[in-house]
Amino acid sequence: MSDELIWRIAGGSGDGADSTSKNFARALMRSGLHVFTHQHYPSRIRGGHMYVEVRAAPEPVKSRGDGYNFLVALGDSFARNPQEGAYYGDEEIKPLAENLDELREGGVIIYDTGLFDEEDVEEVGLHERAEENDWHVYGIDLRGTAREHGREVMRNTAGVGATAALLGADLDPFEEIMREGMRGDVLEANLQVLTDAYESAADLEFTHDLSFPEGGHDEQQVMVSGSHAVAYGALDSGCRFISGYPMTPWTDVFTIMSQNLPDVGGISEQVEDEIAAASLAVGASHAGVKAMSGSSGGGFALMSEPLGMAEMTETPLVLVEAQRAGPSTGMPTKTEQADLEHVLYTSQGDSNRVVLAPGNVREAYEQSRISFDVAYDYQIPTILLYDQKLGAENRTVPESFFDREPSPDLGSTLTEEELAEAAHDASGKFHRFQYDPENGVSPRSIPGQKGGRYLASGNEHTQSGHITEDPDLRVAQVDRRLRKLESIREDLNGRDLQTYYGEEDAEYGIVSWGSQQDTVEEAVDRLLAAGHSVQAVGVSQIMPFPREEMAGFIEGVEEAMVVEMNATGQFRGHIQRELGRYGDKLTSLLKYNGNPFEPAEIVEGFEAQHDGDASAAPETTRTEPAAGD
Amino acid sequence: MSAFSAIGEEREIDQDEFTPGLEPQPTWCPGCGDFGVLKALKGAMPQVGRTPDETLLVTGIGCSGKLSSYFESYGFHSIHGRALPVARAAKLANPELEVIAAGGDGDGYGIGGNHFMHTARENHDMVYIVFNNEVFGLTKGQSSPTSPKGHESKIQPGGNAKAPVRPLSLALASGASYIARTAAVNPNQAKEILTEAIEHDGFAHVDFLTQCPTWNKDAKSYVPYVDVQDSDDYDFDVTDRREAADMMHETESALYEGTVLTGRYYVDEDRPSYTQEKRDTGALPEEPAAERYFDEDADWERSADLMHRHR
Ligand SMILES: Cc1ncc(C[n+]2csc(CCOP(=O)(O)OP(=O)(O)O)c2C)c(N)n1
Ligand code: SF4
Numbered sequence: 001m002s003d004e005l006i007w008r009i010a011g012g013s014g015d016g017a018d019s020t021s022k023n024f025a026r027a028l029m030r031s032g033l034h035v036f037t038h039q040h041y042p043s044r045i046r047g048g049h050m051y052v053e054v055r056a057a058p059e060p061v062k063s064r065g066d067g068y069n070f071l072v073a074l075g076d077s078f079a080r081n082p083q084e085g086a087y088y089g090d091e092e093i094k095p096l097a098e099n100l101d102e103l104r105e106g107g108v109i110i111y112d113t114g115l116f117d118e119e120d121v122e123e124v125g126l127h128e129r130a131e132e133n134d135w136h137v138y139g140i141d142l143r144g145t146a147r148e149h150g151r152e153v154m155r156n157t158a159g160v161g162a163t164a165a166l167l168g169a170d171l172d173p174f175e176e177i178m179r180e181g182m183r184g185d186v187l188e189a190n191l192q193v194l195t196d197a198y199e200s201a202a203d204l205e206f207t208h209d210l211s212f213p214e215g216g217h218d219e220q221q222v223m224v225s226g227s228h229a230v231a232y233g234a235l236d237s238g239c240r241f242i243s244g245y246p247m248t249p250w251t252d253v254f255t256i257m258s259q260n261l262p263d264v265g266g267i268s269e270q271v272e273d274e275i276a277a278a279s280l281a282v283g284a285s286h287a288g289v290k291a292m293s294g295s296s297g298g299g300f301a302l303m304s305e306p307l308g309m310a311e312m313t314e315t316p317l318v319l320v321e322a323q324r325a326g327p328s329t330g331m332p333t334k335t336e337q338a339d340l341e342h343v344l345y346t347s348q349g350d351s352n353r354v355v356l357a358p359g360n361v362r363e364a365y366e367q368s369r370i371s372f373d374v375a376y377d378y379q380i381p382t383i384l385l386y387d388q389k390l391g392a393e394n395r396t397v398p399e400s401f402f403d404r405e406p407s408p409d410l411g412s413t414l415t416e417e418e419l420a421e422a423a424h425d426a427s428g429k430f431h432r433f434q435y436d437p438e439n440g441v442s443p444r445s446i447p448g449q450k451g452g453r454y455l456a457s458g459n460e461h462t463q464s465g466h467i468t469e470d471p472d473l474r475v476a477q478v479d480r481r482l483r484k485l486e487s488i489r490e491d492l493n494g495r496d497l498q499t500y501y502g503e504e505d506a507e508y509g510i511v512s513w514g515s516q517q518d519t520v521e522e523a524v525d526r527l528l529a530a531g532h533s534v535q536a537v538g539v540s541q542i543m544p545f546p547r548e549e550m551a552g553f554i555e556g557v558e559e560a561m562v563v564e565m566n567a568t569g570q571f572r573g574h575i576q577r578e579l580g581r582y583g584d585k586l587t588s589l590l591k592y593n594g595n596p597f598e599p600a601e602i603v604e605g606f607e608a609q610h611d612g613d614a615s616a617a618p619e620t621t622r623t624e625p626a627a628g629d
Numbered sequence: 630m631s632a633f634s635a636i637g638e639e640r641e642i643d644q645d646e647f648t649p650g651l652e653p654q655p656t657w658c659p660g661c662g663d664f665g666v667l668k669a670l671k672g673a674m675p676q677v678g679r680t681p682d683e684t685l686l687v688t689g690i691g692c693s694g695k696l697s698s699y700f701e702s703y704g705f706h707s708i709h710g711r712a713l714p715v716a717r718a719a720k721l722a723n724p725e726l727e728v729i730a731a732g733g734d735g736d737g738y739g740i741g742g743n744h745f746m747h748t749a750r751e752n753h754d755m756v757y758i759v760f761n762n763e764v765f766g767l768t769k770g771q772s773s774p775t776s777p778k779g780h781e782s783k784i785q786p787g788g789n790a791k792a793p794v795r796p797l798s799l800a801l802a803s804g805a806s807y808i809a810r811t812a813a814v815n816p817n818q819a820k821e822i823l824t825e826a827i828e829h830d831g832f833a834h835v836d837f838l839t840q841c842p843t844w845n846k847d848a849k850s851y852v853p854y855v856d857v858q859d860s861d862d863y864d865f866d867v868t869d870r871r872e873a874a875d876m877m878h879e880t881e882s883a884l885y886e887g888t889v890l891t892g893r894y895y896v897d898e899d900r901p902s903y904t905q906e907k908r909d910t911g912a913l914p915e916e917p918a919a920e921r922y923f924d925e926d927a928d929w930e931r932s933a934d935l936m937h938r939h940r
């Protein structure tokens with residue numbers, strides 16, 4: 001995509017570049033473009049440097065790009081606190097200095113002369129590097145403009161105004177968004193800063209050729225993050241209970257749900273820990289409200305005992321797991337896909353759960369809904385496994401995508417009328433856990449219903465719930481619960497959860513799971529253009545695994561490279577475990593430095609493996625040869 | 630019309646309804662205090678006028694956790710220490726259910742101690758019965774949080790070096806609005822206290838002394854016991870937090886010196902329950918959330934109507 005803008009705003013974390021970039025992206029969307037955002041954060045509330053990238057183009061954008069072409073370097077205001085000098089040293093200029101490596105040739109730089117003088121800029125060799133790379137550098141007093149009309153933080157707004165001027169963009173959509181989100185003096189000051197910065201930048205002599213991409217939408221677009229998509233899928237499924245404990249990055253879903261639930265008759269509970277969080281969700285679901293909980297790696301670890309309780313008591317439950325780099329506290333704000341085995345197998349006894357991993361924002365919404373359908377139809381915990389990358393990325397989606405009917409159905413749950421007809425013990429206990437229902441699912445009752453009494457027990461139990469250690473009953477119940485997974489496998493097979501991309505009957509395959517899917521697709525476009533015969537599959541149905549489908553894919557190619565963000569090739573291992581073969585056909589391309597793949601890294605990784613020279617892979621990734629050789 | 634017609638049903642209730650017809654005999658040891666809890670609870674239910682189908686009994690794990698097997702109602706035999714979080718969510722999902730939580734001293738004051746503190750703090754409208762036998766019964770006699778200092782077991786061969794927790798004081802400090810101690814050997818008081826506790830609108834904590842003849846052989850069967858309300862030796866106001874705190878402290882210490890004090894220790898009728906508090910902030914629907922799923926005419930909100938925020 002030549003006709004694209006990849007705008008990066010870099011500054012101190014806590015300086016507001018996050019909301020500014022969101023507004024910027026929405027303004028671009030309103031100008032008729034498609035957008036995609038990528039966040040890069042340190043794990044502190046203030047101080048340390050962060051950036052957000054907004055990639056915009058006339059066609060839909062699927063991924064972060066390779067590098068970027070427009071930098072607004074704000075400087076780090078936190079680092080200017082004199083008491084902090086000792087800790088932070090030259091932190092102030094890092095938003096400029098540290099972002100240069102990824103700036104493309106011909107790129108544009110705006111830096112804040114209100115913060116850095118010529119000497120500072122020389123120290124990082126800006127002009128020399130600019131010459132080498134054909135960068136176009138504009139020093140503008142963003143801070144001065146902000147101070148003149150309002151407060152220092154409005155430097156962000158000044159950066160947006162200057163960007164618009166340099167790109168020749170119309171200011172209207174930017175002003176419109178501000179008017180919708182701000183009021184009174186703050187609004188007035190921001191508008192002033194915006195136009196002032198626009199005008200001072202417009203007066204400069206331009207040397208760059210980068211201009212504002214032209215685009216237009218056929219229909220109304222909305223900008224939605226992965227976390228919003230998960231939450232909206234839950235709301236449309238009739239989920240009206242969430243319990244949780246804050247942990248990055250899962251907190252986003254928890255927050256969005258908590259802000260919306262009171263308006264729709266729902267309940268949100270922030271509780272003492274994640275053991276409680278998962279247990280509450282079980283309690284609410286047991287008592288008849290569609291419920292969810294969730295966490296990230298460490299918090300999910302605390303949930304494993306109640307998760308087993310949900311499996312054994314067959315309480316429908318949706319947990320979302322937003323992965324971040326681990327183990328332990330790991331890198332809280334950085335992305336990774338290394339909780340796969342944790343989520344699949346952490347269990348007392350044989351695990352009995354469903355795991356879905358959406359590949360993008362749309363799939364996050366759709367699979368959030370499927371998670372609830374499956375959980376309530378089959379009375380089983382369903383885990384929606386995603387990561388910091390997908391949760392935080394914003395994307396344009398046609399608004400009509402969300403125009404769907406809600407599905408609040410409680411699934412395999414009986415009404416009182418149905419209960420009156422159902423099987424009971426002589427003593428009046430309802431047969432909640434019958435031994436041989438067809439698809440393994442034995443319908444449940446809800447406390448308070450007349451005639452529905454039973455005991456839900458974490459102990460192995462008889463059909464009315466009483467504890468038993470009878471070997472035959474034990475086997476019958478285990479088999480029945482596992483039979484549900486087979487029914488679900490069939491059900492999910494019909495829902496096309498795998499996304500194929502590229503050439504049919506290709507020579508080579510690329511396999512990804514979850515959030516890497518669309519970056520891989522962009523890489524596939526380039527590989528095809530370079531004459532490679534490849535097809536990608538993005539897998540979402542992690543458990544129960546689409547065994548036949550995946551065996552078919554792997555059979556059809558000579559070799560398949562599994563792309564994932566972890567150091568041990570967990571998904572590759574999962575495929576082999578599930579299929580019991582193909583070890584010698586699978587290779588891995590791994591990245592685990594905290595940042596998601598760029599498309600070029602996948603292209604280079606593929607070519608390196610293809611040429612048999614793994615050492616040619618990009619430095620940030622690792623390639624692994626086939627297990628069989 | 631409610632989808633839960635058992636709730637609020639007005640009829641005569643017989644305490645035999647709470648005895649399961651088919652369940653094998655309780656597996657508790659002969660002489661175990663746990664029988665006393667079962668009996669007192671069965672006796673209390675007709676008094677409070679709630680039926681098996683509108684009652685949810687959530688238990689933890691331990692000998693005590695088996696209560697839900699021997700008591701006929703909706704039951705949830707959860708995992709060790711987690712009865713409270715399961716129970717309180719059920720109450721939020723359907724505040725019209727009668728929710729009772731129960732478990733052992735290890736379950737409630739040890740592994741689930743954090744939930745005990747927070748459930749009391751939030752003042753959920755439910756009873757929490759803690760079978761306090763001062764020992765881990767089910768796992769064969771190890772020291773529990775309420776075992777006396779010096780308590781010996783295979784894991785504490787030289788005697789437990791830890792001073793016991795003070796459960797009543799803990800409940801008070803955490804925010805419980807009804808706090809009592811009773812004993813299996815005092816069935817009348819136990820039934821009365823459980824009745825009051827169930828009727829109380831808020832978190833009612835009942836520390837229930839249950840003798841364990843199997844692992845606490847030399848220990849007491851909690852006789853003789855004194856009801857602090859009936860005795861002239863004790864005079865304090867159960868609605869006064871400071872006086873209650875002093876009395877609790879004395880009671881907790883006395884137990885380990887051989888004097889078994891029981892009775893009501895603290896009653897706060899004014900503190901609103903969590904259901905009330907949460908409704909007041911608009912964060913809990915007036916109608917039980919569980920009802921709506923059975924209402925075919927319910928109008929469910931759509932995320933499509935939130936999309937204007939994302940344009
Ligand atoms: C997570 C977990 N840890 C340990 C156990 C083993 N366990 C079962 S009951 C119990 C202690 C029981 O003591 P208490 O709660 O006082 O109940 P009691 O048997 O005395 O009634 C333990 C440690 C368990 N079931 N789960
Ligand atoms: S071990 Fe103790 S607590 Fe457990 S049933 Fe026997 S007497 Fe009761």
Ligand SMILES: [Mg+2]
Pocket residue numbers: 691733734735760761762763764765766773
């Ligand atoms: Mg005990």
